[in-house]
Amino acid sequence: MSGYYAQxxxxxxxxxxxRVVTYGQVAQLIGRPRHARQIGYALSALPAGHDVPxxxxxxxxxxxxxxxxxxxxxYQRMLLEDEGIEFDCAGRIELQRYQWLPPVDCL
DNA sequence: GATCTGACCACCG
DNA sequence: CCGGTGGCCAGAT
Numbered sequence: 864m865s866g867y868y869a870q871x872x873x874x875x876x877x878x879x880x881x882r883v884v885t886y887g888q889v890a891q892l893i894g895r896p897r898h899a900r901q902i903g904y905a906l907s908a909l910p911a912g913h914d915v916p917x918x919x920x921x922x923x924x925x926x927x928x929x930x931x932x933x934x935x936x937x938y939q940r941m942l943l944e945d946e947g948i949e950f951d952c953a954g955r956i957e958l959q960r961y962q963w964l965p966p967v968d969c970l
Numbered sequence: 971g972a973t974c975t976g977a978c979c980a981c982c983g
Numbered sequence: 984c985c986g987g988t989g990g991c992c993a994g995a996t
Binding site for chain 3: 867
């Protein structure tokens, strides 16, 4: 598990239900600031049978990213709402309210 | 091994 | 708030 993607999955897997993280945040957590892009690519390459809550990863605006498959956006939103996360009329999440703060005792 | 592609973010204006 | 630009990495062909 020394791979790049593995680190991403590890961080995302640590995100508790009802909380969200941004791509940039995940990048910083794996020790790679400004690699937010790769986070998205990593999630797009999620292997089958994963146990990664990818739906808890949103972009910096607190909105669900659009994917190739249109229905996926609604699907992700559904999963988040099911965890108690509310969306405003613009389909966005209040980051300051739902953004997950990583454990400090990790350092 | 070169080339293309892909769930983004921060930094200017 | 909107837009353009640079930065970065792994996988598929």
